[in-house]
Amino acid sequence: MNDTHNPALRSWVESANDASSDFPIQNLPFGVFSNGGERRCGVAIGDRIVDVSAVADSFTGGAADIARACSAPVLNSVMAESNANLSEFRAQLSSLLSSDSASRTALEKALVPMADATLHLPADVGDYTDFYASIYHATNVGKLFRPDNPLLPNYKHVPIGYHGRASSLIPTGAEIARPSGQTHPSEKDPPKFGPSAGLDYEAEVGFFVGTPNRLGTAIPIDEAANHIFGFCLVNDWSARDIQSWEYQPLGPFLAKNFATTVSPWVVTREAIEPFRVPAFFRPADDPKPLPYLSSEEDEKAGGLDLTIEVFIRTSIMREGGLRPTRISVASFSDMYWTTAQMLAHHASGGCNLRTGDLLASGTVSGPEEGMQGCLLEITRRGANPLQLSSGEERKFLHDGDEIILRGYFERDGCARIGMGECSGRVVAHYSS
Amino acid sequence: MNDTHNPALRSWVESANDASSDFPIQNLPFGVFSNGGERRCGVAIGDRIVDVSAVADSFTGGAADIARACSAPVLNSVMAESNANLSEFRAQLSSLLSSDSASRTALEKALVPMADATLHLPADVGDYTDFYASIYHATNVGKLFRPDNPLLPNYKHVPIGYHGRASSLIPTGAEIARPSGQTHPSEKDPPKFGPSAGLDYEAEVGFFVGTPNRLGTAIPIDEAANHIFGFCLVNDWSARDIQSWEYQPLGPFLAKNFATTVSPWVVTREAIEPFRVPAFFRPADDPKPLPYLSSEEDEKAGGLDLTIEVFIRTSIMREGGLRPTRISVASFSDMYWTTAQMLAHHASGGCNLRTGDLLASGTVSGPEEGMQGCLLEITRRGANPLQLSSGEERKFLHDGDEIILRGYFERDGCARIGMGECSGRVVAHYSS
Numbered sequence: 001m002n003d004t005h006n007p008a009l010r011s012w013v014e015s016a017n018d019a020s021s022d023f024p025i026q027n028l029p030f031g032v033f034s035n036g037g038e039r040r041c042g043v044a045i046g047d048r049i050v051d052v053s054a055v056a057d058s059f060t061g062g063a064a065d066i067a068r069a070c071s072a073p074v075l076n077s078v079m080a081e082s083n084a085n086l087s088e089f090r091a092q093l094s095s096l097l098s099s100d101s102a103s104r105t106a107l108e109k110a111l112v113p114m115a116d117a118t119l120h121l122p123a124d125v126g127d128y129t130d131f132y133a134s135i136y137h138a139t140n141v142g143k144l145f146r147p148d149n150p151l152l153p154n155y156k157h158v159p160i161g162y163h164g165r166a167s168s169l170i171p172t173g174a175e176i177a178r179p180s181g182q183t184h185p186s187e188k189d190p191p192k193f194g195p196s197a198g199l200d201y202e203a204e205v206g207f208f209v210g211t212p213n214r215l216g217t218a219i220p221i222d223e224a225a226n227h228i229f230g231f232c233l234v235n236d237w238s239a240r241d242i243q244s245w246e247y248q249p250l251g252p253f254l255a256k257n258f259a260t261t262v263s264p265w266v267v268t269r270e271a272i273e274p275f276r277v278p279a280f281f282r283p284a285d286d287p288k289p290l291p292y293l294s295s296e297e298d299e300k301a302g303g304l305d306l307t308i309e310v311f312i313r314t315s316i317m318r319e320g321g322l323r324p325t326r327i328s329v330a331s332f333s334d335m336y337w338t339t340a341q342m343l344a345h346h347a348s349g350g351c352n353l354r355t356g357d358l359l360a361s362g363t364v365s366g367p368e369e370g371m372q373g374c375l376l377e378i379t380r381r382g383a384n385p386l387q388l389s390s391g392e393e394r395k396f397l398h399d400g401d402e403i404i405l406r407g408y409f410e411r412d413g414c415a416r417i418g419m420g421e422c423s424g425r426v427v428a429h430y431s432s
Numbered sequence: 433m434n435d436t437h438n439p440a441l442r443s444w445v446e447s448a449n450d451a452s453s454d455f456p457i458q459n460l461p462f463g464v465f466s467n468g469g470e471r472r473c474g475v476a477i478g479d480r481i482v483d484v485s486a487v488a489d490s491f492t493g494g495a496a497d498i499a500r501a502c503s504a505p506v507l508n509s510v511m512a513e514s515n516a517n518l519s520e521f522r523a524q525l526s527s528l529l530s531s532d533s534a535s536r537t538a539l540e541k542a543l544v545p546m547a548d549a550t551l552h553l554p555a556d557v558g559d560y561t562d563f564y565a566s567i568y569h570a571t572n573v574g575k576l577f578r579p580d581n582p583l584l585p586n587y588k589h590v591p592i593g594y595h596g597r598a599s600s601l602i603p604t605g606a607e608i609a610r611p612s613g614q615t616h617p618s619e620k621d622p623p624k625f626g627p628s629a630g631l632d633y634e635a636e637v638g639f640f641v642g643t644p645n646r647l648g649t650a651i652p653i654d655e656a657a658n659h660i661f662g663f664c665l666v667n668d669w670s671a672r673d674i675q676s677w678e679y680q681p682l683g684p685f686l687a688k689n690f691a692t693t694v695s696p697w698v699v700t701r702e703a704i705e706p707f708r709v710p711a712f713f714r715p716a717d718d719p720k721p722l723p724y725l726s727s728e729e730d731e732k733a734g735g736l737d738l739t740i741e742v743f744i745r746t747s748i749m750r751e752g753g754l755r756p757t758r759i760s761v762a763s764f765s766d767m768y769w770t771t772a773q774m775l776a777h778h779a780s781g782g783c784n785l786r787t788g789d790l791l792a793s794g795t796v797s798g799p800e801e802g803m804q805g806c807l808l809e810i811t812r813r814g815a816n817p818l819q820l821s822s823g824e825e826r827k828f829l830h831d832g833d834e835i836i837l838r839g840y841f842e843r844d845g846c847a848r849i850g851m852g853e854c855s856g857r858v859v860a861h862y863s864s
């Protein structure tokens with residue numbers, strides 16, 4: 001059996017061997033695509049998609065079950081498969097796609113050019129939950145909303161999260177209609193209703209639940225990582241002016257539920273294994289996480305060496321053929337809480353997580369300038385506008401602005417694997 | 433065509449003519465049941481369930497489409513039907529069940545005794561949203577959590593709501609396992625993890641979305657009532673000690689997501705028409721709702737003459753054969769926001785509501801003692817324990833306590849129609 005992570009592995013799909021490809025043979029992320037016909041599940045390799053169910057007879061044993069499950073229009077059935085089967089599938093697909101494969105002819109017929117395909121939401125998401133796991137983001141935002149009290153007393157004890165809206169999860173590339181809502185810009189005047197003047201993005205990492213838990217049953221922290229099927233990027237579009245007026249006492253509601261963009265490729269739990277790093281290093285005077293959030297293994301390897309980049313492309317850049325401006329670069333290893341801690345916390349009171357449920361990390365921000373994952377932080381709520389390479393400036397997003405998130409796992413001695421793009425463009429209204 | 437609301441109408445199903453029945457011929461609520469076989473949709477009449485799809489050929493036109501859709505294991509397809517078809521179905525079923533019906537023999541074969549049936553969740557709920565629409569509840573709770581600042585400045589402008597958890601919606605009768613969670617009972621000590629010592633219920637009214645709206649499209653306040661398929665009861669079980677520690681800044685999360693009980697019978701939009709009353713009377717110094725929340729029709733008839741009762745049955749009552757103690761009685765007409773306002777607000781930023789989505793009102797509390805819809809309010813967070821008829825007292829719920837919600841629409845000149853029971857019993861752990 002191949003070591004599917006071996007950086008020396010190459011594929012007969014030549015584009016996968018390009019060092020700049022997000023999808024080398026070491027990655028093999030799952031997604032949902034269509035090209036004229038029905039939606040079905042595929043795996044990305046270079047600039048191609050393997051139409052897996054079309055070559056299901058190339059797989060054996062548990063891997064063949066997964067290949068057949070790829071005929072579905074969402075990944076939920078694949079996500080529900082055992083980790084043993086998923087591992088077997090990965091090993092067989094890696095072998096089928098590797099340079100020395102004898103099955104090239106069979107598989108070549110099932111390759112779809114990604115450029116010809118439409119990419120869809122990866123899963124039927126029963127519930128979507130959003131966390132707040134970056135202490136830098138929480139502190140920066142807290143300073144703006146509560147200058148006297150930026151980081152609340154619970155932050156270092158509780159992985160703060162809240163339920164988001166599943167119905168308005170949309171795939172990468174879908175337009176974002178600027179929401180209208182109630183705001184209260186001046187204490188002197190009554191509240192008003194109209195288009196948000198504080199539209200923002202939030203760069204986040206999402207993770208899908210694979211193995212579910214029953215209602216009333218917690219997931220121990222040591223098992224939590226094995227309940228995660230894989231990872232994606234999430235843009236949690238936010239209307240800051242609506243948010244600041246509505247959020248007390250029950251949290252954000254209409255400020256967030258008008259659209260949340262999800263990237264199409266789900267990078268699997270196994271693919272990211274080589275990029276595990278220690279969890280956030282807690283200073284000595286920070287509280288130690290309670291036992292249900294604490295394990296030696298998670299402390300040692302619960303972090304991820306994952307870089308998140310945010311780009312903006314304004315209408316002027318698009319029309320002028322200018323490259324998008326990179327706004328920020330942050331590392332997911334700077335998150336205060338690990339994905340295992342978020343998941344274990346979520347289930348700790350008995351809440352049942354279903355296969356296909358999406359959890360997101362909250363905005364990924366780092367400790368320094370240039371590492372902040374939303375405009376609210378970057379511009380200090382508009383006080384310090386962001387200067388763009390086009391000569392424009394931004395307090396918040398304008399109609400026509402496109403936000404592009406990119407993510408990649410990188411580490412010495414490993415093949416770099418990417419997450420693809422999570423993009424969306426703001427429009428005044430949906431066109432149709 | 434019959435006037436389906438006519439209080440003089442009687443059914444050949446004798447139990448439906450009993451004045452104490454929740455399900456007279458004027459009600460005809462939809463639900464999902466099974467009796468040994470597959471789940472399917474039915475309509476309650478007296479102490480019987482009409483197995484509608486079994487007699488689909490008794491219906492004609494659009495009503496027959498609905499009768500056939502009742503073969504599904506959830507009501508979503510029925511809920512997606514046009515109001516015209518639903519109205520036609522109601523009229524035909526009323527006629528088939530009325531004393532002078534010629535179709536008694538055909539329908540009798542399709543009657544299932546409710547006592548022999550298992551009742552299930554009525555719908556596949558994509559998203560569950562919980563509001564906070566009782567100003568009395570908001571003020572009472574605000575006093576406990578924020579004595580200086582009980583009613584926040586946004587309350588009279590914004591129908592405050594938040595996203596709840598869809599996965600842990602459970603049917604009436606299902607046990608409630610006491611959740612564990614993180615609490616911080618004393619400022620002097622560090623937070624701890626363990627079973628909640630502040631388990632509470634919240635008596636709420638739920639309403640299901642029938643006609644959906646597209647992402648990016650608001651629902652005008654004048655059309656909002658027509659997007660509601662029907663009404664049920666909801667018990668939003670809450671762990672107050674977990675809630676007070678976790679809820680800032682993003683709202684309740686684990687304090688609420690361990691279980692939410694939904695009553696089985698959905699009383700339709702049309703059935704409740706005779707019980708429409710004026711919306712909450714806003715004192716002159718209260719702000720007028722913004723135009724997107726304001727309509728003459730809603731002001732005139734957006735309230736509902738719906739009474740909610742809460743009963744408790746402790747283990748001692750159960751073992752001693754004592755009747756449950758009634759804890760509170762409240763009127764839904766005391767809610768500050770109407771169901772149309774909640775729905776219009778929800779969609780006002782473009783959030784798409786899907787058929788089968790469940791919205792709940794938040795705790796229904798009235799202005800006086802005896803009208804508070806949760807123990808937090810009744811006992812002032814445990815400071816004034818509730819005295820029960822059994823001689824026991826309660827600050828919060830004990831294991832073995834059963835909470836039973838009942839609701840009924842009542843008005844002079846109308847047949848009283850009920851919502852059935854919404855019940856659940858607290859246990860330390862799920863048994864299986």
